[in-house]
Amino acid sequence: MHFLGAAVSAVLAVRGVVALAVANTTATNSAIADDTTANTSSDGLVASSTASYGIKPKVVIISHFGLEASVWYGIKDFDVLARNITVPGFSPRYPQAHCTLNGEICQVTTGEAEINAASTISALALSPLFDLTTSYFLVAGIAGINPQRGSTGSVGFARFAVQVAQQYEFDIRDLGDNFTTGYIPYGTQVPAPAQYPTNVYGTEVFEVNASLQKLAIALASKAKLSDDPAAAAYRQKYQFAAAKKAPSVLACDVSTSDNYFHGKILGDAAANFTTLMTDGKGVYCTTAQEDNATLGALLRAAKAKKVDFKRAIVMRTGAAFDRPPPGESAFQHLFYTDVDGFGPSVDNIYLAGIQVVKGILRDWAPTYKAGVQPTNYVGDIFGSLGGVPDFGPYPNFGEA
Numbered sequence: 001m002h003f004l005g006a007a008v009s010a011v012l013a014v015r016g017v018v019a020l021a022v023a024n025t026t027a028t029n030s031a032i033a034d035d036t037t038a039n040t041s042s043d044g045l046v047a048s049s050t051a052s053y054g055i056k057p058k059v060v061i062i063s064h065f066g067l068e069a070s071v072w073y074g075i076k077d078f079d080v081l082a083r084n085i086t087v088p089g090f091s092p093r094y095p096q097a098h099c100t101l102n103g104e105i106c107q108v109t110t111g112e113a114e115i116n117a118a119s120t121i122s123a124l125a126l127s128p129l130f131d132l133t134t135s136y137f138l139v140a141g142i143a144g145i146n147p148q149r150g151s152t153g154s155v156g157f158a159r160f161a162v163q164v165a166q167q168y169e170f171d172i173r174d175l176g177d178n179f180t181t182g183y184i185p186y187g188t189q190v191p192a193p194a195q196y197p198t199n200v201y202g203t204e205v206f207e208v209n210a211s212l213q214k215l216a217i218a219l220a221s222k223a224k225l226s227d228d229p230a231a232a233a234y235r236q237k238y239q240f241a242a243a244k245k246a247p248s249v250l251a252c253d254v255s256t257s258d259n260y261f262h263g264k265i266l267g268d269a270a271a272n273f274t275t276l277m278t279d280g281k282g283v284y285c286t287t288a289q290e291d292n293a294t295l296g297a298l299l300r301a302a303k304a305k306k307v308d309f310k311r312a313i314v315m316r317t318g319a320a321f322d323r324p325p326p327g328e329s330a331f332q333h334l335f336y337t338d339v340d341g342f343g344p345s346v347d348n349i350y351l352a353g354i355q356v357v358k359g360i361l362r363d364w365a366p367t368y369k370a371g372v373q374p375t376n377y378v379g380d381i382f383g384s385l386g387g388v389p390d391f392g393p394y395p396n397f398g399e400a
């Protein structure tokens with residue numbers, strides 16, 4: 001998440017408590033795909049050090065907080081609350097993975113922002129309770145959205161995930177008025193997009209499977225998306241054509257920042273950094289707090305052959321614009337405007353996401369089991385998974 005006001009967060013806190021459920025990890029159901037009987041006790045801890053792959057999901061849905069998760073519960077399509085599996089290393093607030101009885105579909109909730117996302121996904125990927133080697137990962141969350149690129153309620157599928165706050169930061173008032181922003185890429189002295197950072201941590205840019213992104217967009221485009229009249233009216237205040245449109249499915253890159261930034265100047269700074277880091281291939285479109293962390297954990301797991309990084313899909317729905325419309329202040333917009341499209345964005349996680357999940361299950365044998373060959377570079381800025389990144393100064397990196 002990256003857009004909510006305090007009132008909504010309070011509601012979410014309540015939901016988070018509700019989501020704390022009793023573990024039931026007695027994996028005795030014979031319907032489980034290639035069940036090897038997970039050696040788990042009633043508290044979900046592995047009873048033996050031997051890896052015991054009880055569950056081999058085809059799709060893992062990744063939510064970040066209770067409300068995003070709730071759209072997958074009590075639905076007609078499948079029941080991910082049939083098996084609750086406590087996973088060591090998950091968030092105290094969301095300690096369980098939730099799976100269908102046959103283990104084909106699982107849903108996890110990471111907790112919000114980068115540390116929670118990286119920790120939970122690492123715990124999942126390294127857990128002996130699951131075989132994730134052929135699983136598709138569907139990041140399915142709400143986000144802020146850049147009005148130059150899309151409208152609230154829209155569903156964006158990313159190719160690039162960029163960690164936009166991985167920079168030096170000054171309060172702009174401490175800089176001369178020749179600076180456009182207080183964010184300055186590491187190892188440089190000028191704001192993006194002037195100069196590529198000379199120091200990188202490895203998590204600044206992730207590029208996912210663009211062939212899969214296209215398939216997911218095609219699947220999600222079958223959805224009839226939700227909208228509401230207040231959000232539709234509010235959108236018309238923006239000067240950009242993309243902002244005024246009814247919700248649609250878009251190719252739309254995502255930014256990650258623990259810092260919940262807001263307003264035109266920081267939005268433009270994030271856009272400039274995205275341009276810089278991806279050599280102009282990525283376009284700043286949605287804002288969230290987790291995706292680079294989730295992808296970072298998946299990438300490490302992929303290096304250990306626990307997951308297939310090429311099966312990651314990043315879907316974000318626009319819950320609120322990242323900046324105010326003309327005539328409204330950034331402060332007013334973030335704290336007092338509540339007609340931005342929050343409701344439709346939550347609905348559309350399910351409406352678009354379910355098409356992706358069903359599409360993967362339906363065409364599992366002919367298409368998804370073996371995997372979709374990407375034609376683009378896939379991986380991080382270091383080329384950790386092989387190949388040469390199509391962005392950045394590979395292989396010449398410094399360390400801070």
Ligand SMILES: *[C@@H]1O[C@H](CO)[C@@H](O)[C@H](O)[C@H]1NC(C)=O
Pocket residue numbers: 022023024025026028
């Ligand atoms: C756990 O699942 C088993 C097998 O389905 C069932 O017999 C048992 O009652 C469940 N326990 C709880 C606490 O839900």
Ligand SMILES: *[C@@H]1O[C@H](CO)[C@@H](O)[C@H](O)[C@H]1NC(C)=O
Pocket residue numbers: 036037038039048050051052053
């Ligand atoms: C589960 O534990 C039992 C008893 O300790 C052991 O015989 C069995 O091989 C284990 N199963 C797996 C899949 O690790």
Ligand SMILES: *[C@@H]1O[C@H](CO)[C@@H](O)[C@H](O)[C@H]1NC(C)=O
Pocket residue numbers: 018019020021022024081082083084
């Ligand atoms: C799994 O947990 C949810 C609450 O999070 C609960 O409603 C459901 O009954 C649990 N399922 C089982 C099989 O215990």
Ligand SMILES: *[C@@H]1O[C@H](CO)[C@@H](O)[C@H](O)[C@H]1NC(C)=O
Pocket residue numbers: 176178179189190191
């Ligand atoms: C702003 O001006 C200062 C003082 O002349 C200079 O050191 C700095 O490099 C300038 N920064 C930018 C981004 O132009």
Ligand SMILES: *[C@@H]1O[C@H](CO)[C@@H](O)[C@H](O)[C@H]1NC(C)=O
Pocket residue numbers: 161162163164165166201202203204205206292293295296299379380381382
């Ligand atoms: C996002 O994660 C990827 C993969 O670890 C990394 O290469 C990239 O630098 C991260 N982006 C940011 C801005 O940290």
Ligand SMILES: *[C@@H]1O[C@H](CO)[C@@H](O)[C@H](O)[C@H]1NC(C)=O
Pocket residue numbers: 180181191192193265266268269272
């Ligand atoms: C973004 O980059 C453009 C082009 O270099 C520049 O004009 C603009 O001031 C930058 N915006 C910010 C907030 O740094």
Ligand SMILES: *[C@@H]1O[C@H](CO)[C@@H](O)[C@H](O)[C@H]1NC(C)=O
Pocket residue numbers: 209210211212213215308310311367368370371372373374
């Ligand atoms: C990239 O995604 C496409 C579409 O799902 C898939 O066919 C391909 O196998 C994926 N690439 C790899 C290397 O898995």
